[in-house]
Amino acid sequence: MDVLECLREARAAGEDFQGAVNAFVDDFRRATPAGRSAAIAQGPPEAGRLEGLLAAVVSALCRETGTSVPDWVVHGASPEPFFAFPARSFELRLRLMIESPPPFRIRNVFVPANYLSRA
Numbered sequence: 750m751d752v753l754e755c756l757r758e759a760r761a762a763g764e765d766f767q768g769a770v771n772a773f774v775d776d777f778r779r780a781t782p783a784g785r786s787a788a789i790a791q792g793p794p795e796a797g798r799l800e801g802l803l804a805a806v807v808s809a810l811c812r813e814t815g816t817s818v819p820d821w822v823v824h825g826a827s828p829e830p831f832f833a834f835p836a837r838s839f840e841l842r843l844r845l846m847i848e849s850p851p852p853f854r855i856r857n858v859f860v861p862a863n864y865l866s867r868a
């Protein structure tokens with residue numbers, strides 16, 4: 750799965766977008782170095798909440814695997830604060846804002862510290 754496929758699936762899933770993101774993470778980690786580069790070569794053409802989330806995910810995965818970060822990731826961000834998990838309380842929002850890894854926080858996306866951890 751590449752970034753644009755992930756975005757299409759995430760949009761189609763609505764509130765259940767996490768399944769598409771998890772599938773992308775798993776595919777990226779299993780791919781060869783060439784496959785990883787191909788999967789992230791083209792990014793979303795516009796800004797949005799999911800687009801910012803994917804830019805953060807790709808940034809973190811590139812750091813994890815030593816993959817070169819594509820140019821589109823540098824400019825990808827959510828135009829508004831985006832909490833990838835329902836964070837209705839002030840306390841939970843604050844916690845996510847504090848513990849979000851830097852690739853997410855700088856893109857206005859807030860997730861738990863272990864967001865990319867997969868069992």
